[in-house]
Amino acid sequence: MGAGISNSISMSISTAGRSRGQVITMQGHHRGRGVRPRGAHAPFGRGPARLIRTTITAVLLAVVSLTGVAGTAAAGTSGPGSDAKLPTGLVAPGPGTPEVVPSNLVTDRTWDKETASLTDFTRNINDSRAKITARTDVGIRAAAAAGVINLANSTCWDEHAWNPTSDHPLGKGCDLFFAYKTSEGRAAGWRAANWFVANQAKLGVYYLIWQGRFWGAYAPKAWTDYQSSVYGCPNPANVTGCHYDHIHVSFY
Numbered sequence: 001m002g003a004g005i006s007n008s009i010s011m012s013i014s015t016a017g018r019s020r021g022q023v024i025t026m027q028g029h030h031r032g033r034g035v036r037p038r039g040a041h042a043p044f045g046r047g048p049a050r051l052i053r054t055t056i057t058a059v060l061l062a063v064v065s066l067t068g069v070a071g072t073a074a075a076g077t078s079g080p081g082s083d084a085k086l087p088t089g090l091v092a093p094g095p096g097t098p099e100v101v102p103s104n105l106v107t108d109r110t111w112d113k114e115t116a117s118l119t120d121f122t123r124n125i126n127d128s129r130a131k132i133t134a135r136t137d138v139g140i141r142a143a144a145a146a147g148v149i150n151l152a153n154s155t156c157w158d159e160h161a162w163n164p165t166s167d168h169p170l171g172k173g174c175d176l177f178f179a180y181k182t183s184e185g186r187a188a189g190w191r192a193a194n195w196f197v198a199n200q201a202k203l204g205v206y207y208l209i210w211q212g213r214f215w216g217a218y219a220p221k222a223w224t225d226y227q228s229s230v231y232g233c234p235n236p237a238n239v240t241g242c243h244y245d246h247i248h249v250s251f252y
């Protein structure tokens with residue numbers, strides 16, 4: 001099951017944040033050297049100047065780490081995926097209200113098993129195992145086309161060595177990150193989650209986890225608490241394990 005979030009995913013996310021932070025830091029140093037005349041630091045002393053730079057750097061890094069997930073940088077993403085036709089008649093994204101399940105929702109659970117046969121376009125890694133199913137490829141591309149997810153913050157295949165039954169190594173599960181600390185970010189996440197629910201029968205959505213809540217196509221009437229003995233969920237303090245910072249979506 002894709003019940004967990006991969007440690008390597010959160011590492012790659014934070015690594016991306018750090019590398020972006022380093023760019024800003026380097027620009028700051030460069031600018032500082034460029035405009036400061038020789039010896040200009042003398043009245044302030046080397047220590048305070050360094051302290052100010054360090055403080056500015058820390059603030060910039062904090063801003064980057066807070067906003068990085070919502071950014072549009074393409075770090076960690078690669079090609080456009082397959083050119084398979086996207087399904088027609090998808091329900092348009094609705095409001096970002098939590099846990100919207102249309103009263104007339106029709107679900108389809110008759111999806112064939114698929115093997116991961118396509119290169120995972122959400123990963124930019126040189127690993128021949130990084131493959132996803134055609135259904136995952138279509139579902140994620142459709143979500144991106146609908147504007148409910150940001151591919152830069154989305155990742156599917158992962159080895160998940162500690163949990164081989166996860167949908168990630170099977171290419172059937174994806175993690176979609178949002179700026180969960182803000183109400184806008186959480187609303188954006190709900191907008192995406194609700195969109196996947198509304199389009200379950202078109203995309204073959206199997207289940208979703210978001211904000212410590214769970215929705216499955218086999219019990220489609222309502223969201224319920226996401227229970228995990230592995231991650232001790234529900235527990236808002238376990239931000240990643242209990243899926244407060246990202247949507248997990250699995251496809252049949």
Ligand SMILES: [Zn+2]
Pocket residue numbers: 002003004005006168173174175247248249
């Ligand atoms: Zn996941």
